[in-house]
Amino acid sequence: MQSYTTYKQLIAKTVILSLLSSLAIAFLYGIYIKKRAIDDLARNDARKTSRMAFEALYSAMEKGWSKQDLNSIILRLNNVEPQMRINAYRSPIVASLFGEISKDKKIREHDPLVMRAMKGEEILNGDEEIRYLYPIVVNQQCIVCHTNAHVGDINGVIDVRFPVENLKISLSTMINSFIIFFIFFTIVIFAILYFRLNALLVQPLKQFITLIQEIISKNDMAKRVSLKTKILEVKNIENSFNKMLDSIQDYYEKLQELSDRDYLTGLYNRRKFEEFLSYEIKRSVRHNHKFTILMIDLDNFKYINDTYGHASGDLVLKEVTEIFGTNLRNADILARLGGDEFAVLLPETPYENGFAVVEKLRSRLEATPISLMFDQITLTASFGIAEYPEQGENIESLLTGSDLAMYKAKRSGKNTIARADQSDQEMAAEIQKKGEFLRRAIDEDRIEPFVQAIYYVQSGELFGYEVLARIRDGKRYIAAGQFIEVAESLGFAAKIDEIILTKGLRLREEKGWWDRRFFFNLSTKSLFGGDYVDLIRSHYERNPGASENTGITIEILEREAIHNVNGLMEIIESMKKIGISFALDDFGSGFSSFVYLKYFDTDFVKIDGEFVKNIAVNDKDRIFVKHINQIAQEFGKQTVAEYVEDEETLEILKQIGVDYAQGYHFGRPKLLE
The missing domain is CATH 3.30.70.270 (Reverse transcriptase/Diguanylate cyclase domain)
Incomplete structure (x- = not known):
């Protein structure tokens, strides 16, 4: 199992690593400084000392001093610095001319360093004690006395020895060394921090962002984030993000299923x-x-x-x-x-x-x-x-x-x-054509409310208005009868009802026609599925002088009422409690009309215009209208006669006792701007 670290631990480890690195660098740099002191400072000091010893011996030799005199000079030089020892060894060339010294010959033959120096090699050696061997090279002046030598030969070796602690490092060397060390140390620390944080933090985050962008661009909810990291917090981010992806994928699959499947049966929708x-x-x-x-x-x-x-x-x-x-x-x-x-x-x-x-x-x-x-x-x-x-x-x-x-x-x-068959297909094409026309009319807000006046039959005074739906098509308006069946079959009826009710109520408020009753035709589907109660209730709240005779009436068609009698009875009962009245529209057009008088608590009965328009010339229609009016009034309903198109028809309605009338005799439906 892979182990992870936290950012806190990472920072601690980085600091400790940096500290250890700096100490190691300082230690190595100290060794380097020491080595440099030995190599450079010791060489310089020893060379100076050797040169001084040579010049002292050379001066004595010019004065013709003997070997004892020269040994006395070396002894005095050694007494100047007790911890420093200086020796001079003759080469074979000098020994053959001025005589051999047994000590020199022994050292010359057994000391490897002296042997190397006799060949002209300058030697610096030693850790605790520095030993410097300086070969004396023959020059032109030396040939005067050393007649058997040639320029470039080695006349001897000066051997200088002193302890390391005698070396003194200059202040400038120390300062320069410290500056160099500090700069180098700073660079190392920042390099460690950069590479560690880049590897453990920046790169995982960049990888994380890249994977997220890939998931978004490909919409691949099945993909998961996998980061190369040892940091616990980064790993926690990875785990949390993958868990979130699991939840999103599960939610996405459920939404996909809901968008594809029927929730009840599990079938495709x-x-x-x-x-x-x-x-x-x-x-x-x-x-x-x-x-x-x-x-x-x-x-x-x-x-x-x-x-x-x-x-x-x-x-x-x-x-x-x-x-x-x-x-x-x-x-x-x-x-x-x-x-x-x-x-x-x-x-x-x-x-x-x-x-x-x-x-x-x-x-x-x-x-x-x-x-x-x-x-x-x-x-x-x-x-x-x-x-x-x-x-x-x-x-x-x-x-x-x-x-x-x-x-x-x-x-x-x-x-x-x-x-x-073919005729069905032609009918379907016509329905599609009309449906597209309706859809565009709704989208383009071309559904307009027309109003037709309703009058008291006996007094001839204005009672109210029926609000009718029309479609504006250029400069002409199309009546509801030309599209209502298509609207119902394609599911547009409820939307049209909503538009007409909203615009009709707004028109009533703008005109201030609070003393006139407004009749609206609403389908039963609209009543069961719309928010019309709240719409009418809010309209009532804005009425400054509401009364029983100045409210809103909803007209119900018999052919729609038959589909859900029980449900419609409940809706009528609940809506009447807030002052909405109801009317049975086209009464008499079906066989169940008189049954609905028994079950539906409506306030008005609108007598089908097919009976009304011919009562002046058809006795049977007059009898129908007479008995419909009588039965409706005995049930406590008020009657409204439709299709009243002449004065003679109006007079017969007065004789029968019908309450209200509407039709072309009073005026055609019109748009009120």
Whole structure:
């Protein structure tokens, strides 16, 4: 197991290492200084002493002194410095001319250093005691007396000996040596610090930054940091960063799974299904083969949620997923697009084979009972099938084609299989075109509120306004009836409702029309999914003189109310508590109209204009309007007649006793800037 050090330990080690290094350098430098003193200072001092001894002996020899006189001079020189000893040895040349001295001959023949000096070599030797041998070289003056010698010969050797402690180093030498040592020591210390910190700190950090940049640039959350370091803190950074990467990778994978998978069933979601579909289209183009996609919608699934609850509904969806999954190939792609809607991609499967797969799924689903609480239910589904490239050559057309086929199967009685034909494709293309028009209108803020006045029938006074949605297209405005069905099918209705409600309420505030009731058409999907209660409540709070007759009324269509009666009853009850009233719109257009009077606590009934506009010429319509008005008023509802287009119709409504009226007779819907 590799051991690590801390930065504190690193700094301590660096300081100690630097100190030891400096001491070692100082020690070695001291030895060097000592050696230099011996080599340089001793040589200089000894040379001077030897020269002085030679000059003294030479002066005596010029005066003709004998060997005893010369020995006496050497003795006196030795007495001058008791610790220094000076000796002079004759060479064979001098001995042959002036006589041999036995001591000189013995030393000359047995002392190696003297033997070397006799050959002309200047010698400095010794550690504790310095010995310097200075050879006396014959020059032109010496030949006068030493007639047997030649210039360059050695006449003798002066031997000087003295202890090392007698050497004296000059002050300048000491100062210069200290300066040189200090400079060198400083350079060494900084070099050690630089290389140690660079290797143990800077390089790991640079490596760390490089790895982080690589992870960011490649978005590679699987990569991990591995630093070459012995520093504990750096290793802790590495470990902590890798743990953070582990958490990020785990979070990233979960997000990836959530972005690709349906949280309930674990199936692929719409986005991922469309990715597979796009890939299969490219593969089919490359290999020239067909494939099939299926759109599946469970029949009467809403009944299960309403009867057994949403938890049981979720259980059913999981069971259906299991049934479908066990009856598909491994290569087939099963996805849940939302709610009770599924989709299947059958790669390299033409329509005939795809139909066989669909029939297998349909029959297995129908034949498999699903246990639910203390009951067992059987479930069916409607299947739409589309083949590439017959029903479409891109994602949009294939999805739309299979979706239309699925709706065709539902209209055919459910638990059936349908295929989109050419007319369905043309209708789908038209829906796509209108959908794109709606999308651009919303994005470009071209949804505008128009208002149509509503009047008291008996007095002819203004009662309020119905706010209607229009799309601005250049200089013209398109009525809601031309796009409302497409908006509902493509999921734009709620957004349009929000825009009209927001702009309508703002218009009411800007105009100061607090004494007029405003009617808004909101889809049930908007009521279940929007924040309209808070929007209207805040509008009420800005009303300086609110009253029961000057509030906001939401109109409900009968064809929408039938889908969720219980839920809508709860919403009406809760919203009425804050002063929002409701109206049943297009009353009389469906068979359930009078049933809704019993269950829905609405304040107004708007009589369908198809009955109203012909009451002056059609007795049956007049009878319908009369009885609708009578029943509504007996239930405590106020009535509003639509499509009032002439004075004669208005007079009949007065006779019948209808409360309010609106239509072209009073004025067309208009934009109020």
